[in-house]
Amino acid sequence: LFYFILVIYLFLILEEQILSVLTTKSIPANNTHQLYKQRCLPFGLTHYPRSDKAELIINPEDDDTYRTYIKAMKEFLESYDTEKQGDLMTFEDCGDQPGKYKNRGDLESDMGVRKACQFSKSFLGPCSGIEDRNFGFSEGKPCLIVKLNRIVNFRPKPPASNESIPEEAKHKVQPNVIPIHCTNKKEEDAGKLGEVKYYGIGGGFPLQYYPYYGKRLHSHYLQPLVAIQFVNISLNTEIRVECKVFGENIYYSDKDRYQGRFDVKIGVMTKST
């Protein structure tokens, strides 16, 4: 009886796999863009440094507690090195202020490879790793760097009004930028986060970096980045922080904690626990 059930069980799993492969294959190559768009639409946020269990618990005086974090941030930012963006055949200067979408022709047109907007690390201010090679960690003012995942041919729309935006973030609603805002997730942590600073073009995700034309047509594309610095975070307490982007076509999901937002537990410990 045991083997009988096992065989049936394995058969069902196998069948499901085969079916899913068959149904994916049956979509005409013609519609891959459509398919890609639908599958990837959830506008995901990625932040650096990432950590297991979404926790960043550090002690500014003990670099063992944050060495891997600053290493990860440095590695991530390598693709934003100025020298790698020097070729004006593939890159262009899109300014340091939020601007309108950059239309580089239809996705299907035969214009070939499109130019990418340069993004200078210096936009990230004290979180750029240029002057402070410790990204604030050694001063107890940790930085996070956030990017939005690439979605082919997607134009994120800024909020039409500031009405549905939390009070402290209302002023960030501007015509050409997707605002991002971080708060304490739990009410009991109110006030513990202290001042939060935002660096990047317009303190958010500027529209001139969109749309993205995909890996083949936009091979040098760089996502705009936002750096978030917690400059006066309460010490010796762990605070769950939630950061959210706002826009007309940006949604959140209960199932996917990284769609349109993310949360991370931050603790700056000066006493060993």
Ligand SMILES: *[C@@H]1O[C@H](CO)[C@@H](O)[C@H](O)[C@H]1NC(C)=O
């Ligand atoms: C795309 O699909 C249309 C029909 O929907 C077909 O006429 C056309 O030949 C296809 N193009 C390619 C490149 O497969």
Ligand SMILES: *[C@@H]1O[C@H](CO)[C@@H](O)[C@H](O)[C@H]1NC(C)=O
């Ligand atoms: C919110 O928007 C209204 C109308 O556009 C504007 O008058 C108000 O100043 C904005 N609030 C903030 C805090 O920016």
Ligand SMILES: *[C@@H]1O[C@H](CO)[C@@H](O)[C@H](O)[C@H]1NC(C)=O
């Ligand atoms: C930092 O936060 C403390 C409370 O935790 C507050 O008393 C102090 O004024 C803040 N400092 C600045 C520069 O905002």
